[in-house]
Amino acid sequence: MKNRCLWYDTSLEPAPMLERLNEKLTAEVTVIGGGITGLSTALHLAEAGVDVLLIEAGEIPSGGSGRSVGLVNAGLWIPPDDILETLGQEDGERANTLLGGAPAEVFSLIERHAIDCDATRTGTLHLAHNTKGEGDLARRAEQFQRRGAPVELLGGDDCYQRVGTRRIRRALLDHRAGTINPAAYTRGLARAAVKAGARLYTNSPACGVTRHAEDWLVMTTTGSVRAPRVVFATNAYTEDHWNRVRDHFFPGHFFQVASPPLPEELAGDILPEGQGAWDTRMVLSSMRRDAEGRLILGSLGRGEGRPVAWIRCWADRIQRHYFPQLGKMDWECTWTGRIAFTPEHTLRLFEPAPGILGVTGFNGRGVTTGTIVGKGFAHYLVTGDDSLLPLPIRSHRPVRARPLWSSGYESGFTLYHTGQCLRVVT
Missing domain, CATH: 3.30.9 (D-Amino Acid Oxidase; Chain A, domain 2)
Incomplete structure (x- = not known):
């Protein structure tokens, strides 16, 4: 058994040929991080005619975006009613609605840009491993169905035929969802972003962000980019102390x-x-x-x-x-x-300084949440309207x-x- 990521080896989507940033450049928006969130942001900005430049510390993909299970799931980790209890009625329903439609957005991008990532749209299965788990799935099913979501609680032979084990007596089938090869999906987003006009640079780790007149100067080990707006899309792989995303997960x-x-x-x-x-x-x-x-x-x-x-x-x-x-x-x-x-099991969207956007806390739902957040960030940067984001942009206390x-x-x-x-x- 070798230590290597299967998705890299089996991806039929070729990695785009990208170079290191070796110059001093300018852009309208700089995106730091070449995972699903950053690439979705860059793609949607480029499609809107914005001059966007993305830098990635390694290759694409090199972080969690290419190493996940590849589930295209709807919603957050916690059930819909728990989301309302955590976030409040208005914000909770907003998150439930936008993230409930996230799989459709992922599959739409795959189809529109002909991304070869072994996508399936046959749903996902949440399996009850014991009696308590069966009760949890029944509760989730009721909450989803109350909101009109196409979910189905399976049992008996129907459950066995879908899963293939007698150890599971109940399973919740979410027809909105599916699977992908996550490395191939990430590479496909990169190819689509380049085709749309975004400038992407790999092996270009950001080593600092400083104010430069009315702009932000993002420095790398071999170059820099100056832009009035910056997006921190580094999520779970944020390690630098200057990157405020690090404080929020x-x-x-x-x-x-x-x-x-x-x-x-x-x-x-x-x-x-x-x-x-x-x-x-x-x-x-x-x-x-x-x-x-x-x-x-x-x-x-x-x-x-x-x-x-x-x-x-x-x-x-x-x-x-x-x-x-x-x-x-x-x-x-x-x-x-x-x-x-995050302690509350929900994502955080924030503006750590004027002109800088950050996000983190996908809690294992990065394929869909990252895609939606990227689209929402692009819309917000172009129009000033954050309604396409699953939550409003607001301040958060750091995780202690x-x-x-x-x-x-x-x-x-x-x-x-x-x-x-x-x-x-x-």
Whole structure:
């Protein structure tokens, strides 16, 4: 089992040929970060005729945008009524509405720009792993259906036929959702942005932002760009102290393992319609198959730096629990990506200084939320109207004790997974 990201290896969408920023340039808007959020912002700005320049510290993709499970999910992590309780009636319904329509926006971009990312639109499945989980799914289904969302609570043989395991008795099917190869989607957004007129530079890490008359000067190791407006789209990979996004989330991780392609006669009944899935465990397990028939399992926590035997033990445990019909499995590769968490489990949109926009806290919903936020940022920068953003732009208090949040989460994840390996946790 090798440490490498499957999505990079299997992406049919070529990475655009981009150069390092080696000059002093000007633009109307500078975007820092070449993930889904930054690229969606650059693409929509360029389509509106704005001179936009994006810089990315590594290649595209190199962060979480290309390393996720690739679920195109609707909404936030927490249920719709909980969103209202956290954000208030007006802001909560705004977030529910805009993010409920986010999968359609992603698939529209894929179709409009002919992005080859193995997209499926057969929905996603939330799996109840026990009786308590069944109650949670029933509650979510009622809340979604009350708002007119096309979700369906499955049970019995219908559930088994969609998932392929007798371990799950209830599943919530969200027909709005689907799956993609996230690295291919990110590369496709980059290609579309360049075609629309955006200027993109890779291997150009920003090393500081300073005020320069009426503009902001963004400096890199080998160049600079001056612009009146700047977008910080660095999210979970924000590390520099000068980048105020860093103050508004605590980092977490999500690791995955992938099998070699499985023959259809062996695995054809596992998620046969191509849905991605995750369960209701305290520390969730995700599962999906890719376009070549691999089984991909994942969970919260850091995989990088762990012994391969530990990761293999966890993967074997989950596979044998849900899909024992596969017998003994080989695992082809493993990889880890970062997640930006917030204590309230919702995103934060803010303006840390006049002319600078920032966002973070996607809490594991980066594919759809990043796409929508990018479109909303572009609309706001062009018109001054923030109504296409899932939440208003406002000030937030920094997250206190960020290292404690991160270490607490990671310790809990590790303990839970160890319990699974030791069969203490079922």
